[in-house]
Amino acid sequence: xxxxxxxxxKQTNAPVVVGLDPMMKFVPEHIQKKAFSEFGETLExxxxxxxxxxxxxxDKIYDLIPAVKxxxxxxxxxxxxxxxxxxxxxxxCREKGLVVIGDIKRGDIGxxxxxxxIGHLGRxxxxxxxxxxxxxxxxxxxxxxxxxxxxxxxxxxxEEDKGLFVLVxxxxxxxxxxxxxxxxxxxxxxxxxxxxxEWGEDCMDGEYSNVGAVxxxxxxxxxxxxxxxxxxxxxxxxxxxxxxxTAKDLVHCFNEDGLGAIVNSSRGIxxxxxxxxxxKFGPEHFAEASRQAVIDMIEDINSVL
Amino acid sequence: xxxxxxxxxKQTNAPVVVGLDPMMKFVPEHIQKKAFSEFGETLExxxxxxxxxxxxxxDKIYDLIPAVKxxxxxxxxxxxxxxxxxxxxxxxCREKGLVVIGDIKRGDIGxxxxxxxIGHLGRxxxxxxxxxxxxxxxxxxxxxxxxxxxxxxxxxxxEEDKGLFVLVxxxxxxxxxxxxxxxxxxxxxxxxxxxxxEWGEDCMDGEYSNVGAVxxxxxxxxxxxxxxxxxxxxxxxxxxxxxxxTAKDLVHCFNEDGLGAIVNSSRGIxxxxxxxxxxKFGPEHFAEASRQAVIDMIEDINSVL
Numbered sequence: 001x002x003x004x005x006x007x008x009x010k011q012t013n014a015p016v017v018v019g020l021d022p023m024m025k026f027v028p029e030h031i032q033k034k035a036f037s038e039f040g041e042t043l044e045x046x047x048x049x050x051x052x053x054x055x056x057x058x059d060k061i062y063d064l065i066p067a068v069k070x071x072x073x074x075x076x077x078x079x080x081x082x083x084x085x086x087x088x089x090x091x092x093c094r095e096k097g098l099v100v101i102g103d104i105k106r107g108d109i110g111x112x113x114x115x116x117x118i119g120h121l122g123r124x125x126x127x128x129x130x131x132x133x134x135x136x137x138x139x140x141x142x143x144x145x146x147x148x149x150x151x152x153x154x155x156x157x158x159e160e161d162k163g164l165f166v167l168v169x170x171x172x173x174x175x176x177x178x179x180x181x182x183x184x185x186x187x188x189x190x191x192x193x194x195x196x197x198e199w200g201e202d203c204m205d206g207e208y209s210n211v212g213a214v215x216x217x218x219x220x221x222x223x224x225x226x227x228x229x230x231x232x233x234x235x236x237x238x239x240x241x242x243x244x245x246t247a248k249d250l251v252h253c254f255n256e257d258g259l260g261a262i263v264n265s266s267r268g269i270x271x272x273x274x275x276x277x278x279x280k281f282g283p284e285h286f287a288e289a290s291r292q293a294v295i296d297m298i299e300d301i302n303s304v305l
Numbered sequence: 306x307x308x309x310x311x312x313x314x315k316q317t318n319a320p321v322v323v324g325l326d327p328m329m330k331f332v333p334e335h336i337q338k339k340a341f342s343e344f345g346e347t348l349e350x351x352x353x354x355x356x357x358x359x360x361x362x363x364d365k366i367y368d369l370i371p372a373v374k375x376x377x378x379x380x381x382x383x384x385x386x387x388x389x390x391x392x393x394x395x396x397x398c399r400e401k402g403l404v405v406i407g408d409i410k411r412g413d414i415g416x417x418x419x420x421x422x423i424g425h426l427g428r429x430x431x432x433x434x435x436x437x438x439x440x441x442x443x444x445x446x447x448x449x450x451x452x453x454x455x456x457x458x459x460x461x462x463x464e465e466d467k468g469l470f471v472l473v474x475x476x477x478x479x480x481x482x483x484x485x486x487x488x489x490x491x492x493x494x495x496x497x498x499x500x501x502x503e504w505g506e507d508c509m510d511g512e513y514s515n516v517g518a519v520x521x522x523x524x525x526x527x528x529x530x531x532x533x534x535x536x537x538x539x540x541x542x543x544x545x546x547x548x549x550x551t552a553k554d555l556v557h558c559f560n561e562d563g564l565g566a567i568v569n570s571s572r573g574i575x576x577x578x579x580x581x582x583x584x585k586f587g588p589e590h591f592a593e594a595s596r597q598a599v600i601d602m603i604e605d606i607n608s609v610l
Contacts, residue, residue, distance in 0.1 A: 021417075024431070032432075041432030073417045077424035079438030080389055087385060107447065108410055109477040112326075112378045119382035126329070127337075127346030133384030142412065144449045145475050146482030170450050172414040177451030177500070178493065183486040188493070191483065 001137050001163040002234055003206040005099045006259060008066030014298045015254070015305075017101060017236070018061060018290075019266025020089060021071040022050045026271040028283035031056075047081035050074075053286075054089045057270055058096060060287040061294050067099040069236075069264055090136055101236065102136035105167065110148045113141075117156035138163040140214055140236070143192050147199070154199050154211060163210040163234075166199070168192050168226065171216025171239030189222075193229045200233055208234050208259070215253060217245025217263065223252035227260065235261040240297075241268030247300045258305055269293045306442050306468040307539055308511040310404045311564060313371030319603045320559070320610075322406060322541070323366060323595075324571025325394060326376040327355045331576040333588035336361075352386035355379075358591075359394045362575055363401060365592040366599050372404040372442075374541075374569055395441055406541065407441035410472065415453045418446075422461035443468040445519055445541070448497050452504070459504050459516060468515040468539075471504070473497045473531065476521025476544030494527075498534045505538055513539050513564070520558060522550025522568065528557035532565065540566040546573030546602070552609045563610055574598045 009015050024032070027049050035049035058068070070093075075086035093100050106116040118124050119133040141153055143166050153164050169179055169189040179189045193213065200211030209232050215223060217239035226235075235253045239245040240263050253261035272278045272293035273286040281289035314320050329337070332354050340354035363373070375398075380391035398405050411421040423429050424438040446458055448471050458469055474484055474494040484494045498518065505516030514537050520528060522544035531540075540558045544550040545568050558566035577583045577598035578591040586594035 023416075023420075036432055041434040043431065043436050043438065046429075046431045046436075071413075071417055071420075073411070073413060073420035073424070077420040077429055077438055079424065079436075080385065080392060082424070082438060083388055084385055105411070105413055105447075106378070108376075108378060109475065111328075112376055115328075115376075115378035115382040119378065119384065119387070124351075124382055126348065126351045127341055129346040131348050131351075131384075133348065133382055133387065142410075142447050142449055144447055144472060144483060145477055146479035146484070148477050148479040149475075167449060170414065170454075172450055172453050174451035174453040178449060178496065179451070181488040181493070181496065183488055183493075188483065188486070188488075191486065195482070 001161050001205060002208045002210050002212065005066060005163070005234070005262070006206070006208065008099055009259070009262065012064060012066050013302065014065050015262050015301060016065050016294070016298055017067040017069045017262050017264045018065055018269045018294065019069045019071060019103070019264050020054055020270065021074045021266040022053055022270065023074060024049070026267065026274070027053045028286050030283065043078045043081040046078050047085040051085045051088055055092060056287040057290045058093055060291045062096040062098055064291070064294050064298065065098070067101055067262065068093050069101040069103050071103040071266070087134055090134060094135065099138070100136045101138040101140070101165065102134065103140050105140050105142050107142035107145055107149050109145060110152055113149050114152035117153045121162040122156040122160050138165060140165045140167065142167050143195065147195065150199055154203055157210045158203055161205070163212065165212045165214045165236040166192070166196050168196060168213040169215050169219060169222060171218045171243050171245070175216060190229060193226055196233055197230050204232070208232050212236055214238065217249050218243060220249035220252060227252055227255065231255065236264065237261050238264045241265045247304045250301065251304050254305060263301055265297055269297065306466050306510060307513045307515050307517065310371060310567070311511070311513065313404055314564070314567065317369060317371050318607065319370050320567050320606060321370050321599070321603055322372040322374045322567050322569045323370055323574045323599065324374045324376060324408070324569050325359055325575065326379045326571040327358055327575065328379060329354070331572065331579070332358045333591050335588065348383045348386040351383050352390040356390045356393055360397060361592040362595045363398055365596045367401040367403055369596070369599050369603065370403070372406055372567065373398050374406040374408050376408040376571070392439055395439060399440065404443070405441045406443040406445070406470065407439065408445050410445050410447050412447035412450055412454050414450060415457055418454050419457035422458045426467040427461040427465050443470060445470045445472065447472050448500065452500065455504055459508055462515045463508055466510070468517065470517045470519045470541040471497070471501050473501060473518040474520050474524060474527060476523045476548050476550070480521060495534060498531055501538055502535050509537070513537050517541055519543065522554050523548060525554035525557060532557055532560065536560065541569065542566050543569045546570045552605045555606065556609050559610060568606055570602055574602065
């Protein structure tokens with residue numbers, strides 16, 4: 001699956017992923033009103049508003065980018081109707097030819113991780129049928145439980161040609177609290193990085209492995225080290241834009257082949273119309289503002305590569 | 306909320322929680338057949354089978370125990386219909402007066418953790434209404450992202466009188482891979498434990514804090530240390546029974562007041578009828594087998610307290 005993502009990145013010339021992390025405060029009022037008039041001020045109404053918002057944005061940007069990354073929490077907060085919109089969004093984006101990275105950050109003991117892997121990347125046998133719960137192409141996972149909590153995800157990736165991004169060094173301010181603590185003189189995130197290499201060895205797909213890593217854009221000084229430690233792991237890089245990371249910060253996430261990383265922006269794209277810079281579009285043309293923000297982001301990132 | 310859990314534990318004299326982690330291979334054939342005949346061999350059929358299986362077990366055991374712990378992965382693997390059964394199970398157990406611990410092991414950056422907290426413990430404003438996604442009483446969360454990923458959960462617990470169990474030392478074989486690594490001479494899980502104390506200080510609810518910890522039963526030698534480090538944190542203890550932990554292993558998880566821990570068993574209870582010991586019940590009377598297994602577990606644990 002990483003090979004497919006790379007192909008899409010080359011085709012679009014855009015090492016960029018758009019985070020579909022809708023919050024109600026981003027959704028323009030005219031969309032909210034319409035959804036509420038149809039479904040009431042309910043979970044169903046909110047889920048419909050978010051679906052219409054997502055769809056409008058995807059329709060305007062799908063030809064520019066290789067991938068999207070819906071953050072499942074933003075849907076889960078609206079319960080079942082929210083998760084129906086998550087599924088609908090995932091399915092719609094895949095129909096549009098986009099690679100879909102489910103940002104789910106799951107992780108548990110072996111048997112439980114197997115269930116998550118099946119639910120989001122794999123298939124499940126029911127009687128004599130084979131069914132799918134959610135059908136994403138990649139998911140993000142949490143390494144805290146160690147190898148036996150990760151292995152089931154890797155196994156499903158191998159069987160189904162899917163991919164993973166393991167949390168190594170996250171973009172949030174307190175990520176260092178545990179991740180940076182020194183173990184035998186080296187930060188915990190480097191130990192996790194070494195495990196990512198190990199987990200990914202049996203999961204190669206062309207030049208890169210289907211097991212990648214999440215590396216926050218907000219700590220540029222670390223990227224060079226991590227790049228060397230995990231030469232064949234793709235980096236999913238959050239933190240660009242709204243969280244403070246700049247294009248210059250990202251250079252060391254990439255290999256010399258210009259590959260090796262895909263940079264995420266969420267609210268910087270989907271809520272672009274709320275920024276001064278794109279305010280001329282107005283809430284009516286929010287999706288056009290998102291398109292322009294994608295074009296600008298691609299140019300910004302390519303300018304430093 | 307921890308105060309309510311303690312009250313229920315005293316009332317039932319059972320520091321026990323039953324893990325509602327259904328797998329299709331546990332569900333007796335007569336239930337599967339009936340569900341499939343109504344909904345087909347589909348996600349809906351599987352979700353219905355699991356609902357009927359859960360309901361039958363809950364009906365037979367709810368008077369014996371203070372709490373249940375549904376593992377959301379086991380539902381998520383069946384996509385939306387599975388999550389509908391998760392919600393239905395949660396709601397039904399709460400109606401029956403049980404405290405519900407959602408075993409969801411979520412955790413992310415601040416804004417995302419807020420969405421998870423709202424979705425599982427809190428409420429969300431939609432227009433002029435206030436709605437709930439999933440309504441559990443406690444959830445489990447993952448600490449890898451540090452304080453700013455945990456704080457939103459703690460805030461919602463304070464507002465809504467809900468509770469958390471933070472992964473500190475998990476029960477799986479490779480939990481030591483990162484959790485046991487020494488930092489300034491002390492294992493990572495102890496650092497996490499100290500943070501659990503800090504996070505829980507503003508969240509006291511009687512003698513104990515609404516911020517508890519997950520401490521696997523499979524490492525008894527650590528419990529005494531962790532008990533001392535976190536005197537006011539309740540321990541959720543997985544790993545008893547099927548995972549190899551015995552009652553004797555659990556003693557140090559408890560304080561001298563006989564409180565401080567709640568021990569989980571999942572397949573040891575819900576799939577009891579498959580054990581030699583309870584085979585006389587047969588698949589037809591699987592729920593009675595679960596009831597007997599709960600009675601035996603409570604006796605076993607109380608024998609060492």
